[in-house]
Amino acid sequence: MEPILCFGRIHRHGSFVCGKGLIRTALMNMDREAKEYYEVIIQAKDMGGQLGGLAGTTLVNITLSDVNDNPPRFPQKHYQMSVLESAPVSSTVGRVLAKDLDEGINAEMKYSFVDGDGLDAFAITTDLSYQVGIITVRKPLNFESKKSYTLKVEGANPHLEMRFLNLGPFRDTATVHISVEDVDEPPVFEPSFYFVEVPEDVDIGTTIQMIHAKDPDVTNNSIRYSIDRSSDPGRFFYVDITTGALMTARPLDREDISWHNITVLAMELNNPSQVGSVPVTVRALDVNDNAPEFPRFYEAFVCENAKPGQLIQTVSAVDQDDPQEGQHFYYSLAPEAANNPNFTLRDNQDNTAWILTRRSGFRQQEQNTFYLPILIADNGRPMLSSTGTVTIHVCSCDDKGLVMSCNAEAYILPVSLSRGALIAILACIFVLLVLVLLILSMRRHRKQPYIIDEDENIHENIVRYDDEGGGEEDTEAFDIAALWNPREVQVAMKSRQDMMPEIESLSRYVPQACTMDSSVHSYVLAKLYEADMDLWAPPFDSLQTYMFEGNGSVAESLSSLQSVTTDSEQSYDYLSDWGPRFKKLAEMYGATEGNGAFW
Template sequence: MCSAGRRWGRRQRALLWAVLLAAWEAAWGQLRYSVPEEMPKGSFVGDVAKDLGLQLPALRDPGVRLIERGRRQYFSLHEKTGYLVTAERIDREHLCERVQQCVLRCELIVEGEMKFYEIEVEITDTNDNEPRFREAEIELQMSEMTAPGSRIPLAEAHDPDSGRNSLQSYELSGDEHFSLAVQAGPGGDQRPELVLAKALDREEAAFHELVLRASDGGDPARTGTTRIRVTVVDANDNAPVFSQAEYTVRVPEDVPVGSTLVTVMATDADEGLNGQVKYSKGAITLLRNLDFEEDDFYELEVQAHDAGALFDTAKITITVTDVNDNAPELTVSSALTEISEDAPSGTVIALLHVLDRDSGSNGEVRCMIEGDVPFRLQSSHGSYYSVVTARELDREEVSEYNVTVRAADGGSPALQSSTVLCLRVLDVNDNAPVFAEERYSARVAENNAAGALVLTVRATDADWGQNARVRYRLGEGRVRGAPLSSYVSVQAETGALYLRLWVLAEDGGAPALSSNVSVLVQIVDENDNAPQVLYPAPAAALGSGSGGAWSGVELAPRWSEPGALVAKVVAVDADAGQNAWLSYELAKATEPGLFRVGLHSGEVRTARSPQTRDAARQSLVVVVKDHGRPALSATATLSVVLAESVAELLAELGSAADEAAAPGEPGGSLTRWLVLAVAAVSCLFLAFLLLLLALRLRRWHRQQLLPPASGALRGVPVSHFVGIDGVRAFLQSYSHDVSLTADSRKSQLRFSASASCCDTLPARPLPDEPAPLLGDEDTAGAIPVDPVAPSVSFWVHIFSTAIGPGPSGPC
């Protein structure tokens, strides 16, 4: 009962160890199977898919490969079932002749996961070989004087099977004079010896026939035999004897061919011919190159015979030592050719297998990565290494890598090998476009053709391919409710127009990255607007005249002094800058030399005093030009009436009215209307004189109250200042004589300015005009009174805005 319990306890422990071993192998990604030798091709070895938990569709991926490191492939992976099967018939004795446990190794590589699994397959022995002797017949000679109990070594049988299927026993049959003894060798092998059990007598029997049988332990057992023929000879008392029963020698694998490895020595105590020793093998020399990796152990047998056919046998064991004659084998089991630049640190890019066929320190391999590259080696299980990223990659810095992995062994001198991994870095949209300039500006002429090129902005993207394709668009936004693209600002000093835009450059990545730049577009004025004459009024407003002409009637007394102001042509230009600077020229006059026009002011003044011979009605054509290229112009036509008295003035006006009247309207009716108009104006003028007198008395009163140092402008009424663009411009007033113009539809009053009124500041004379011949400021604008003329004269004050240097040009 106790023994049964102990046996059950041993079974439980054995089962537990088997479970732990299987769990350890599974944890390390290893599988172990066992299959008998000599199985036909395609025989089942193990269910890899089930044992590794792999899906069958994944096994059909070309990236799943089975790799064997030997010269021949003994296994394959069945794609449909996931089974590991034999690729050919396996002979264990051919693979592992002197190895007790024959194990073949292979690896399953899953490239998509950058994983590998080690698979070990043990090839178990089958009794497919019988014991065999080297010779089918053995010839022996023994002296009839040989004492019973003498032993003669016999050749051993060889069985390449292992375990119980190998050689187990010897058996001798055929003669009572001999028996068999089996000795155990140093390596545990069995050495048969022929023992003389009964003295020989040559005269009784000259030959003895024996059969030596060797049997293995298989089921059924296999046997091999050799025939032994013993010839009885006359007395030869002593057999040769080797100096030692077994010779052991160690030689390096690179020993040259023809070298003597070991020399054996045997002696014979007999004399004469019986003492002469003949070696079947004496000095052992090397016939071909040794290779430690192919075979590191050799065993030989040497016999020494004398002339009397007596012999001795010795065993020679040759151990081959390793020499560092194999460089490490560096194999790329799996590798990526492309990697995204945003791959995290530690991403596996290659799986390497390292193998050195040497042993000891000669087979110890160290691997390293050459150069300053963002990769490192990571040791995996067994002889595998993983090449992983050491940090994040940047394609814009380096787009391709040639990673050199070098493997060196520990020999002296060390042998090494290398492999190069070519890796292309794939782009990720991690760079926004960058404009070539921080800010753009351009000058654009107005009225340019639709679609005309303003300027070109350029942005570059450090990414590649679609991620580097830059597209441009205007930035969105609104300013004061208006779209940004329509926001225009005007510079008050120059009138230049500026259009500010934001341009966005956007790449083609997903998601897209963008950057923007401010573009300042200056609208450059073009001279596309001709000057417009504001005064005198256009002929179209009067109901007559051509499309481009201007007309009006001004009054000038014949006693006017040179430089007296007759009229002022006022014009503006819608352009800006130089295109809006205006100049005035007198293009045509009835009496040349009588009048002149200020170049920049447009004021028409007398160049000399009118004379009696000068026509009463003078026609002046003033041309207004801007400074554009080409210059644009407009014309103003002035009619100036020279008169000595009111009667002459009325006569000239009446004739002018008659000429301007329509053909079907009577002239007398028009004259009556003119007389009524003059009377009404006279009444208004008298009222104005009273008002003017009151204003001058008020001014005189203020001058008495204010100190002299109060400034020249203190007496100027506030009403004489008007704000234009933030500048207070002073108003100028002119005293005008009454003039009348008439046409077929309406009558209008016209006035010609003669001088500044006494209640305003005098206008600053222009540089190109002489100062007016005036007295003090109170009498500068007065018109002298002719004593012969009627004593009735009247004044009408018209206030007009002084035109600054903007549209009329610099003064």
């Protein structure tokens, strides 16, 4: 700094004489780090400093600028750090700091490892904001393989001045000890990926791969294996829980699923939360287990005027298998059609075949459809074959060979019918319906039974109850209106076929003296006799009349209850009680002894 000092006097024109003053250092070794700021008071006098001259003062601030004259220094020579073995790559282990008394770029630092056994496991970078060294993980750690590391870290100034090199090296070193801490790790598979190829016809339960995992910890816990079912929804595979043997649990089908991507899990027995996984890809190899077949239904047409050797159809086949050498099909007529006189087959050796005519003179009237069975074989091991049928229709064609009509064509109604024709068709249909209804009505009237007088239409039913309760749903009734006219007996019995088997079965137990010619009468007597023979049956009225019961009835009361005397127990001899009453009832309906209806 060079402040201006003035010496002399002021002229009358206002000018003055000035001089220069120089400020110089008085010390040889000034240290910014010891004292950075100085304040100096400068005095200036005129008249050359003689007595009587005037003087003035000023304050001068002096700041020392920094130079890189101090090397970096670590405050401690040994650092102790620790890191979990499960720490991910690039995670921070710790920080180191080398201090420098300089400032600015003279205090910038660069950290590096210069020695140690963890140069490949750890890395160090410099944080320019705080001039610290950050130690990070370079690769995965393993407590079981190496438990500690020792590193020598260096901090140095990147900016140096040549004139200060004689002061010594501008760098410093420290030792860093890093301990790896053990953690409970999940099982690890060896290898980390499995690829398996297996034929699709492998037997169920066959071991296709041994899966192996181990506990990486020192404790070496036992492992249990399983399959992630989300990766094998069809449950085609099974893994042994202790050995890790991967086996088939269902038949494989390459044509359905050719690739299986499953995930096998390994779990520590003592700590189920520790689970490892490994992908397993299973490829199902092709086996010749599908026979070739026609891809569609083949329907060919041959003209009646076709000539021998004429091509009528080209056929091809498909096979779901996928042999490594490619597909090749062989075509021939089926054994039952080997000597077919109408058509022949030519194998083109390119997975296609031609169907050719063997003769001419086809006629629709003689035969309008031919069925030609064709045998298709593949080139697999073993060779598989199937039979496909080609349907050939005989058609009439024009001179150019264009099909005109075939019996295989659907018949199409003409669409140009007139309105009068449609009305005539509908009228005919209506007349036919009326005739059918009349015929049905006449048959219904013919089957109705003969009735003497509609005002005296009296129906009396013989009712049999098999059990108590149920009401009319348990009633089996028989209309005895036919008793009014013996000629209608046979018609009535034919209309009730459901009673005939029971009448026949009961007639075996009725004495010959009670047997009657009429089926109705036989049925009544058989039921009375059955009740009479059953000593445990309650009183049973087999015949009920509804319009003539009570006062004024010609047949009087038909109830068997009147046969019970007051001085004896209830009588179960129904047949003896019913005899006179039944005879009177029969006479009332016109049955007499003369016609043999009863006795």
